[in-house]
Amino acid sequence: MLEIERKYRVHNSDYKALATVTYRIVQGYLNSHPERTVRVRIKADRAFITVKGKSSESGLSRFEWEREIALAEAEQLLPLCEPGSIEKIRYIVPFLDQEFEVDEFLADNKGLVVAELELKSEQQQVELPAWVAKEVTGDVRYYNSSLMKQPYKQWLDQ
Template sequence: MALEIERKFLIDINKLEELQNGYEIKQGYIQTKDETVVRVRIKGNGAFVTIKGGNVGATRLEYEYSVPVEDANEMLEKFCTKPIIHKTRYLILHKKHTWEIDVFHEENEGLIVAEVELESEDETVELPEWILKEVTEDARYYNSNLLENPYSQWG
């Protein structure tokens, strides 16, 4: 069984050194009838289809498969709910963990979040000084929810 255990945080971008070596991510979601999420993502030169179950705290089932970039582009165009999520991801090593900093663009411009993947929900993670607030269980910050309720409309 494949599990994703991930915590998500808002950050103070001004406390970070200049972000470098980011890569673009373009992703969309294929509509489902339950809490299952089907994501199509192009990340750098690779493409993936990911199936995720509903969250239970910071944990959920996750299965990810590589697909040809051409197929992913077609799926984004023909199957995914619009708008497509565009963001730049930066990786930062802090203590024992790699943090993913996502800087969103277009409809979600201004949103910046940090995510850290864990081996277990009770794993201790030392938070960097640039962490402001945990939003792991706030569904507004789920990428799939940013389609219907983009950050630019939160007012």
């Protein structure tokens, strides 16, 4: 139940032509405290509840527990979530022996595109495709729970 991942900004849309799966995600947070988050997510026609713990000092790993729930239950929970929500299109993009999840954010986070790569260990070496830009692992501004409170469009205004 340990999630280990690296996160990167994406600087062009070349990943779209390489995607093998694409779906829409809508999510809200019942709790977005930095020590723990509780997320409700609708992913295409499936729904999940996820609890995440505090990130490690490097930002690479943290506890994650996730269970599928009924779509109707998620739809009932979303209105109970904290103000703000996350909407995005996710692209699953294979690259060599890796699989990137590329999120193209919508609504108040429109213009932000982030690629995530789950790892087997914090020491695992990764190879990056040309469409990947700066690494942002551990930068809390890029956490979905932070983007809900301080959307990307507010960054652009500053």
